[in-house]
Amino acid sequence: MPELPEVETVRKGLEQLVLNKKIKEVLVAWDRIIERPNIEDFTNQLIGEKIDSVSRRGKYLIFHLTHYDMISHLRMEGKFDYVQPDTSVTKHTHVRFIFTDHTELRYLDVRKFGRLTLLPKNTAMDYKGIKKLGPEPTPEEFLLESFNQQLKKHHKAIKPLLLDQTLITGLGNIYVDEALFKAKIHPEQTANTLTFDEVTRLHVAIINVLAQAVEAGGTTIRSYKNALGEAGTFQVNLMVYGKTGEPCPNCGTEITKIKVAQRGTHFCSLCQRIHL
DNA sequence: AATACTACCTGCGTGC
């Protein structure tokens, strides 16, 4: 489920539910979810660890434990579920963190793309996937001039460039379509051909789209009962994503769906025009 | 170095 707003919502949920819990046992049902170390070390090293805090960088969650940093990436469908003792184990439950009070944090993932990585304390920022991330999409960290300079270096469609996480972190397939629509930029416009006006609009659109989604608690497309961060959340009002054939909120033209870099892409062919 | 394609998985909707 996760782009930045959804991951942030999960982070807040975790901080409400599992802070100061002490791990008694860890059970892994699908080995490949654990990226590092091996399963035996992963499960053994976590025993006795306490969850001090949960932070986020881009779409990565970082559990700050007594002696370790545990990184979690939900990829396409990963979810956390916090359950009471003796709750039956459902299909797609791949990792169970059992606490000393017998409650559990469970990791569920239909497609098994998500990953958990256990690293020495305070080394999460050196993790390969996190190190390459661009700035967080906030006005303080995501700077227009720098963004403009970076875009000039790339002869590639703007949409896949924004999905790459290196110029800016946090956008995924939904919010990138929404941001490009807001900025009135065609998803296949080559990055280094964007005018300064367009870059300025895009910069603001990215910050606003993600901030509003965080405010709303993220967007749930396929809802999963009981999953952390998905219960009772407000839906973000999407303008183009999943709106194929519906009228554009600006001009009434039917929203078009095409494929860009293998991803479904929604846009208004009148408001978002390619130019030289 | 930058870009493009594929693999990783399961489930669901669609069309024949």
Next chain:
DNA sequence: TGCACGCAGGTAGTAT
């Protein structure tokens, strides 16, 4: 009803 196929909120590895 059954089956094949395409599609799904992401990233990492490999090839060019």
